[in-house]
Amino acid sequence: MFDVLFSHILKKVSLTEEEKSLLKSFFNAKNLRKKEFLLQEGEICHYLSFVSKGLLRSYHIDERGDEHMNLFAWEGWWSSDIYSFSFNEIAQFNIDALEDSELLLITRENLEEMTLQIPKMDRYFRILFQNSLATKERRLVSSNSYTAKEKYIQLADSNPQMIQRVPQNLIASYLGLAPETLSRIKKNIALGK
């Protein structure tokens, strides 16, 4: 259960055995069946969730009832409504499971306590958030700068695993496109533009 987490952390900072077992005490394990919710819009998001197995999605539902994907998280990724988690405000995202999943959850209070007891974890999360921010910044510019086709090609190049593992209509939503549009784009690409 903790193997995936530790190997992920150890890529960024080193941990002693004592720190490892201390660290474990701050987490709760949770299993989520396909289609079960981890978080629903309107709640407060109390956890950062590490996915040790499976696949989660986080998405927003607008007033018209349309879903807009925020991100997908599989083995080795974190998921949360980070805004809600950080500022203790109402969540804008739903999180549910696309596949049966095994998670490790940590609350805001435990994160606080853990980083005080193991300052290296501030460093781990600093690097994690720094990298996520870097990626998200590029994605945001891409979203505003490029055509639907360009965006899809960029994604397919930079994240082929996502395209293999996630249904096409959800990929479309992730890119801010109607599912029909993505279908047509793929057809055009297959026809050599």
Added chain:
Amino acid sequence: MFDVLFSHILKKVSLTEEEKSLLKSFFNAKNLRKKEFLLQEGEICHYLSFVSKGLLRSYHIDERGDEHMNLFAWEGWWSSDIYSFSFNEIAQFNIDALEDSELLLITRENLEEMTLQIPKMDRYFRILFQNSLATKERRLVSSNSYTAKEKYIQLADSNPQMIQRVPQNLIASYLGLAPETLSRIKKNIALGK
């Protein structure tokens, strides 16, 4: 020069006087005149830059030559091509000054060294990046979910200072709109929709 930086840091972590003077040694001051560049696309971004006075913009230029704003940074904000800075890759963003500015720069190497000597700075940047990530996540969903008019209203509500301080055509670009479109939207809003 360092007053603004310290007051910003002290909102998130405490620092002793020794830590403060140690911290100073990792930064370089730099002045930037209006329209001068801090970073140009294609270079490596070597710095995180803290704005103690003035206003910076960071933006991407696409193959068609069109500019796409990434963010604006004024007193109390950081600016960088964080992807380039983090991964030592070629920058996608240009950064230049919209107003005469006073900056404090820190290199990747100095950031590394500073966080090792003052672990609390890992915590500071962890919180800083966590908050930025939270904001950027919401902005990205907003960008994919809402109409041009909704996006503008959200921005005007959440960040009125930006609208006061930044020219309208750059606001348009920040929202991923043509300047003419934003002009028409504002007209419609003024006419009571």
Added chain:
DNA sequence: CGGATCGTTGATCAACTTCAACGGTCGTGG
């Protein structure tokens, strides 16, 4: 004063959405 920059307005256009229908596949319950 003169040029550059910025916002505005009108007309046209293109990209993407919406709506509707259909065929294939998968998984579940009878």
Added chain:
DNA sequence: CCACGACCGTTGAAGTTGATCAACGATCCG
């Protein structure tokens, strides 16, 4: 084990939003 419904991707036709192109007036600044 088969059948049915749900889900997913595809295709076509029509509609809409926002982009583009062009022209003009206002303001700022040197």
